[in-house]
Amino acid sequence: MFGRTEDVVMLDADERRLAWVYLSRVVAGPCAALSALIEQVGVVEAARAVRERELPESLRGPTEKRRGTYCPDEDLDTITRLGGRVVTPDDDEWPAWRMLGLGQLDPGRDADAAVPLVLWVRGPLCLLAATEQAVAVVGARCSSGYGERVTGEIVSDLAARGWTIVSGAAFGIDGAAHRAALATGGATIAVLACGVDRPYPAQHDRLLTQIAETGLVVSEYPPGTSAHKHHFLARNRLVAALADGVLVVEAGLRSGTRNTVKWARRLGRPALAVPGPVTSASSVGCHRMIREGEALLVTRAEEVLDEAGPLRLSLPETRSDDENLCGDEALVYAALPKIGSRQPADLAGQSGLPLPAVRATLPALELAGLVGCDASGWFRIVRKPR
């Protein structure tokens, strides 16, 4: 009896997956009207309605061109051959809370203001876990040496603290951000405006392969889809949605990053920008965003996390364990309670160290990301399991 029920559930799951994949191919991108229909009647019924053209007027246009193309099995074969998978809202891996904001935007204002139907994914990381602590780092295609250097420094620091770097795999700052994350052994996610089988830009073929090997390459467009101008704007909303904040390192006067920043603001994510020389064309966009209150000025990873991070940061990857501690550091760390906080004077009593030694040791532990401090005193920083 149980086996039978499980079979039905499995069949139902398969049917739903095929429906999601079919619809993803039909609309190829965000479609608020289709999302609304799915919400109303369920994905299987929505897929049937699309195939049989039993549709409200608002959905005829967006579905007409490809509703006859029914090839979900093929699409699933393709993505499997690529070593990838499709992640649907039915999957445990679906980053549901990241997508909440997109579903709450007004689609009347912007046709892209919709949750993606599915996400096509290549790479070993779990999409949900990898986006739990993530910062989007984007910027000018025509970046300067300064911009690339600063991107490298900030991204390395963020990645070393366990933050995932989300970007768009474009030339310039995007590429520098992915590369710095990879170099630090951190997690990075490239969100594409084409199918995950398409290396775009072509010169980033190797970079995208590397990202797919250790991080994630993500797209809402089915395999085989080419990058279109319009896709980039829709892609930017996913970059913003998948992260806790958007950091712009460099941006020219008419930069596409402004669009990503706009999405961040609409989604309630902090938008941050790095200043640069006022003599550099690559920083003009950042300065304007800061000046006009669209983005907050930041100069280093700590300031990014002040805005995008939770109050208590996770343990940096570079310092794997408190067991590495010795001397005063070990004594002071041991004197800290597992839960709650303690004042330096109490730590001195507990550890047997003189107060000045405790005071000198705490900042070192803090720099190592092992302890933090607030009005209530000093506390251990608990490392989140990945």
Next chain:
Amino acid sequence: MFGRTEDVVMLDADERRLAWVYLSRVVAGPCAALSALIEQVGVVEAARAVRERELPESLRGPTEKRRGTYCPDEDLDTITRLGGRVVTPDDDEWPAWRMLGLGQLDPGRDADAAVPLVLWVRGPLCLLAATEQAVAVVGARCSSGYGERVTGEIVSDLAARGWTIVSGAAFGIDGAAHRAALATGGATIAVLACGVDRPYPAQHDRLLTQIAETGLVVSEYPPGTSAHKHHFLARNRLVAALADGVLVVEAGLRSGTRNTVKWARRLGRPALAVPGPVTSASSVGCHRMIREGEALLVTRAEEVLDEAGPLRLSLPETRSDDENLCGDEALVYAALPKIGSRQPADLAGQSGLPLPAVRATLPALELAGLVGCDASGWFRIVRKPR
């Protein structure tokens, strides 16, 4: 009878001047308690009270050390020999409205929060006229090549538009600001923390001499006074008070410019800061001030004037007259009314030029500082008499 009255007025004026000068020597700097006494009983009576020690407790301390030093005639001889003068609140040249804010601050919070008793001045400019349109440009002593270059560019633009540059004659940004103003043939004011006869820093002797030849060297300290640490903080308030806004080009982490910015904010003057590379220690202070909302990010002269300037800017010095105009520029300029504004279409009708030619000509006239534009249309910019 009239002659007699004039004599009395003259005598009275002399007596008052001697009283101001005597008190300036006695307190050597701002003294809110003395300013209050002068307001109550007048400057002559206040001077008598100080000399004879008929004083409230609050004034005994600040006046005790030098109340016996009565040498106003000597001081006036000295400043005259230096080719300078003393400017008192009785003089037409006194920048009364610039000083209003200082008199309204709470002296209980800060002993320096007072109007200077007098200003000792060297230089050919009228202090009142020269501070009518003025921007303070200050910054790090340890400036970078970048900072000096940006200072030069912004100051040249401001000076060319007829704005006076106020600064503190220090090494680094201050010096670069004065030099750029001098090089552009603009007006510049150095506010010192010592007597105007003291070259401070000594290496700026020549610079200060140049400023005294074409601009103004100003101090509230009587001739002969050395620079003391405390004087610099009091001097900073005058730098802020004498200008429409304070621009910081570079500032280190523990920069004295933050004090000038604090005064600007207390006086309701906009505080502005130029960003720079986040990799430069000389920009750390600017970034912090922008980040913490203490200063607004600006990148060029236009943005400085957006904040510190009036709606309609004065004619730049570089373009002396509309008589220099020829061709379309002359026709379009002539078509503009002396008072009020006009739309491009009307200007086309008035000038006989085709509309596209008018549209192309207006921005050139605007760049030359001859015309401006707002919601009501285009208008002539009237040059202020100096």
